[in-house]
Amino acid sequence: MRIDVLTLFPQFFESPLNCSILKRAQETHIVEIALTDIRDFAADKYRKVDDKPYGGGPGMVMMPGPVFDCFEHVSKLSPEKGRVILLTPQGQRLDQKKAIELSKENRLILIAGRYEGFDERIRIGLGAEQISIGDYVLNGGELAAMVIIDAIVRLLPGVLGDDDSVKDDSFSEAVGGGLEYPQYTRPEVFRGMKVPEILLSGDHKKIAQWRRQQAQDRTQKWRPDLLDK
Helix, strand or coil: CCCEEEEEEHHHHHHHHCCHHHHHHHCCCEEEEEEHHHHCCCCCCCCCCCCCCCCCCCCCCCHHHHHHHHHHHHHCCCCCCEEEEEEEEEEEEEHHHHHHHHCCCCEEEECEEECCECCHHHHHHCCCCCCCCCCCCCCEEEEHHHHHHHHHHHCCCCCCCCHHHHCCCCCCCHHCCCCCCCCCCCCCEHHHHHHHHHHCCHHHEEEEEEHHHHHHHHHHCCHHHHHCC
């Protein structure tokens, strides 16, 4: 898989992309992640990429020219056309189902905005879909792009070592789209808190039943909205 990120701050991604699972996924060539600075495609020596909004109002809006030029350059870096995504508050909410869907693509092109947002012609002209990671406002789309990258790369075969690791995650089909069951490890007793006896029984059928019930109970208690879905 190849992921291209168009951003005004490529340095924002350097640390998370060079740690742990994401670093290993790139080193083993399971995923290729390329960062491109939109400012490199500004038309003037001041690398200007934003301007005042028509109609007035506060803040600045990202100009279409540098974004289009950057996108057209990046598009040619791979024979794969790629699925184009704008990170915007008005986009479809990211969830596990969407992450799984995106993980099946051969290429993604993520465009991270800043300031008051994109000139609307960027969305229209690029035929981009929009994705949001939640109903709150960030300083820019870089964090949202990083969340998408992290959510989908871990789903790629071979990234986690054991591909079954993701099957029982919260929001997965194995737990009915709800929350994951509680997990325990050594020691058996910690500060007076004991591991449930069922997990020590060796009865895998009863353990599976207990986990399903626990997942359902936790979802009912903490995220009943997931049961409504």
